[in-house]
Amino acid sequence: MSESAADVPPAAAGVGARTRRRGVGAAALVALGILLSRLTGLVRQSVFAHYLGNSATAGAFTAALRIPNFLQNLFGEGALSASFIPVYAGLLARGEREEASRVAAAVGALLALLVAVIVAVGVAATPFLVDVLAPGFEGGTRDLTVRLVRVLFPGVGLLVLSAWCLGILNSHRRFFLSYAAPVVWNAAMIGVLLWFGGREGEAALAVRLAWGAVVGSALQFAIQLPSVFRLAGPLRPALHAVGADVRVVVRNFLPSFVSRGIVQISAFVDSIIGSLISAAAVAALGYAQSIYTLPVSLFGMAVSAAELPAMSSAVGSAAEIGAYLRGRLDAGLQRIAFFVVPSAVAFAALGDLIAAALFQGGRFGRADALWVWGILAGSAVGLLAATMGRLYSSTYYALRDTRTPLRFAAVRVALGSAAGYLLAVPAPRALGLDPAWGAAGLTLASGVVAWLEYALLRRALNARIGHTGLRLGYAARVWGAAGLAALAAWGLRIAAPPLHPKVTALLVLVAFGAAYGLAALALRVPEARGLVRRVLRR
Numbered sequence: 001m002s003e004s005a006a007d008v009p010p011a012a013a014g015v016g017a018r019t020r021r022r023g024v025g026a027a028a029l030v031a032l033g034i035l036l037s038r039l040t041g042l043v044r045q046s047v048f049a050h051y052l053g054n055s056a057t058a059g060a061f062t063a064a065l066r067i068p069n070f071l072q073n074l075f076g077e078g079a080l081s082a083s084f085i086p087v088y089a090g091l092l093a094r095g096e097r098e099e100a101s102r103v104a105a106a107v108g109a110l111l112a113l114l115v116a117v118i119v120a121v122g123v124a125a126t127p128f129l130v131d132v133l134a135p136g137f138e139g140g141t142r143d144l145t146v147r148l149v150r151v152l153f154p155g156v157g158l159l160v161l162s163a164w165c166l167g168i169l170n171s172h173r174r175f176f177l178s179y180a181a182p183v184v185w186n187a188a189m190i191g192v193l194l195w196f197g198g199r200e201g202e203a204a205l206a207v208r209l210a211w212g213a214v215v216g217s218a219l220q221f222a223i224q225l226p227s228v229f230r231l232a233g234p235l236r237p238a239l240h241a242v243g244a245d246v247r248v249v250v251r252n253f254l255p256s257f258v259s260r261g262i263v264q265i266s267a268f269v270d271s272i273i274g275s276l277i278s279a280a281a282v283a284a285l286g287y288a289q290s291i292y293t294l295p296v297s298l299f300g301m302a303v304s305a306a307e308l309p310a311m312s313s314a315v316g317s318a319a320e321i322g323a324y325l326r327g328r329l330d331a332g333l334q335r336i337a338f339f340v341v342p343s344a345v346a347f348a349a350l351g352d353l354i355a356a357a358l359f360q361g362g363r364f365g366r367a368d369a370l371w372v373w374g375i376l377a378g379s380a381v382g383l384l385a386a387t388m389g390r391l392y393s394s395t396y397y398a399l400r401d402t403r404t405p406l407r408f409a410a411v412r413v414a415l416g417s418a419a420g421y422l423l424a425v426p427a428p429r430a431l432g433l434d435p436a437w438g439a440a441g442l443t444l445a446s447g448v449v450a451w452l453e454y455a456l457l458r459r460a461l462n463a464r465i466g467h468t469g470l471r472l473g474y475a476a477r478v479w480g481a482a483g484l485a486a487l488a489a490w491g492l493r494i495a496a497p498p499l500h501p502k503v504t505a506l507l508v509l510v511a512f513g514a515a516y517g518l519a520a521l522a523l524r525v526p527e528a529r530g531l532v533r534r535v536l537r538r
Contacts, residue, residue: 031302033179038294040186045290046358047193048209052283053363054371056141057202059279061209062286063134064148066271084164084249089171091245097233099245105235106246108164115157122153133268134282136275144203151210155217159185162217165224172231181220188216266409266446269417273424273442281439284368287359288375288443292383295343300390303332311398322465325395332391333470337478338527340387342516344380345482350489350508351376357505366501374440382447385454388470392457404460412453419445477523485516 052058084107091100122129126149130142137145166178192212196205229235274282311328346354351373360369393405423441428434458469489512496504520528 029175030179031298033176033181034297034301036180037182037186038290038297040183040190041290042294042358044186044190044193045287046361047190047197049287049359049364049368050362051193051197051205052202053365054280054283054287054368055202055363056279057144057206058283058286059275059281060137060141060145061148061206062283063130063137063271063275063279064145064152064210065213066268066286067129067133067149067152084167085171087245087249088167092171101233101235103245103249104164104168104232107249108161108235110246110250111161111164115160118160119153119157122156123150126150126153133272134275135272136277137279140203141279144206148206148210151207152213155214158214158217158221162221162224165221165228168228168232169224174227174231177224177227181224184219184223185213185216188212188219266413266416269413270420270442270446273417273420274439276425277435277438281436284371284375284436285439285442287355288372288379288439291354291358291372292347292376292379292443295340295383296387296390299336299339300387303336304390304394311395325398325465326468329391329395329468330471333388333468334474335527336387336391337384337470337475338520338525340384341475341478342482342485342513344383345479345486346509346512347376347380347383349486350493350512351380353493353501353505353508356501357509360501369501371436371439374437375443378440378443378445379447381444382450385447385450389450389454389457392454392461395461396457399464405457408453408456408460411456412449415452416446416449419449474525477525478520481516481519481523481525481528484519485512488512488515 048058048061052061088100088103088107091097091103126146130137130145130149134142134145162181165181169175169178189209189212192209193205196208200208270285271282274285311325316324352369354376355369355372356366359372360366396402396405420442423445424438425435427441428436428438462468489508492511493504493508496507499507517528517531521532
């Protein structure tokens with residue numbers, strides 16, 4: 001949906017057009033970097049599945065990787081970006097490059113000191129962390145998980161420092177490298193799997209893979225350093241150089257840390273509950289997560305990244321700003337729905353083919369693909385809500401309100417944890433189902449709670465700026481197009497002769513995408529028409 005001239009505050013109109021162009025370009029670079037890193041991540045998961053399948057060893061490695069990554073996400077990219085980038089970018093905007101370099105160096109020194117402490121404490125406390133965060137693991141599985149976490153912790157420290165590089169690069173509007181850098185991390189692990197996969201036992205391969213992750217972390221950090229030094233100038237880390245700007249970064253880090261922690265706790269609760277089902281369930285959840293987070297990361301992050309600076313530039317009266325935000329928010333919701341709705345329908349209707357195309361082979365069989373399908377189907381319930389919720393949160397940030405999204409995220413985590421446990425552990429037993437299907441109940445609970453969080457975000461924002469949300473008619477057309485595409489794909493699936501699972505998946509999924517595009521054009525979905533016009537122009 002495009003906004004009319006009346007939707008744009010007069011004082012923001014000229015700047016807004018330039019900001020939108022810059023925002024779209026930045027979002028495209030972010031999306032491209034994320035796409036490359038996610039695709040290599042899927043390749044890594046595919047090779048991992050070939051050699052380790054849904055074994056207890058695979059579950060141990062998945063849990064081990066998640067424990068230190070929790071700290072990376074907590075201390076690194078999210079919290080650091082929110083506290084460091086505004087200060088550093090503000091200094092650059094005022095032409096104070098020398099002070100900006102001092103701030104970057106001091107923050108880097110403080111972060112390195114913090115990382116050293118985290119790694120030392122983490123290695124010492126690994127058995128306790130494993131018992132808390134993977135309570136269902138026992139015996140050899142627990143021992144292997146402890147060993148893997150201890151190997152992985154130094155790599156996590158390097159990834160936290162990599163987030164410092166991301167803050168500097170993004171402040172200089174060098175978006176692609178920082179988001180594409182994880183490609184080398186994935187490549188290092190893929191290389192280890194391919195080289196040692198046919199030569200080592202499962203446990204030995206998992207340990208080598210953990211060391212490969214550490215090497216990949218070093219490469220991810222190192223690949224960004226030349227650009228950082230070129231852009232930021234000479235950096236001389238010195239704790240005695242801490243000044244007022246650095247204190248602002250440190251002071252703003254705490255609320256960002258708390259906010260990021262709420263989000264990370266949700267992912268970890270899923271892992272904890274999964275471990276109560278089985279180590280194999282943790283592995284299956286990891287495979288499914290690598291699939292269903294792709295559209296959220298691509299479309300939710302890309303649209304939010306494009307809209308946040310544009311929304312933040314709005315000036316004028318409260319009524320003018322409200323109208324401007326409503327126009328941008330509703331347009332962003334439509335763009336998100338156009339891509340995420342077919343993703344959700346594909347996960348629910350064709351999830352076994354997606355899992356087979358990506359992972360089936362070697363130790364990962366047809367039964368494993370069906371299990372991942374069930375988990376994907378559960379995640380499909382809340383996929384659209386989770387992605388649109390990102391854009392609503394960005395709108396609150398544009399209004400300088402970080403408390404409201406944090407409060408609703410806390411509600412989501414609390415209710416999601418309770419509902420997830422009930423559907424994952426007691427419910428399968430009560431219904432006489434295989435306990436393994438509790439993993440699907442876990443993602444189903446998260447999906448339902450995501451809709452609650454979205455409703456709370458929307459209701460509170462509507463009370464501030466007026467009615468917003470995805471129009472019912474538009475939603476009906478998009479869901480209708482996706483439903484017709486699913487029927488066409490299933491018709492082809494039934495009619496096709498027996499083929500290799502990957503070939504069948506390719507044919508059916510391409511047919512699904514083509515059918516969705518044609519149905520969206522026939523139903524006059526504006527995003528479909530706009531996409532065709534852009535392709536034809538190029």
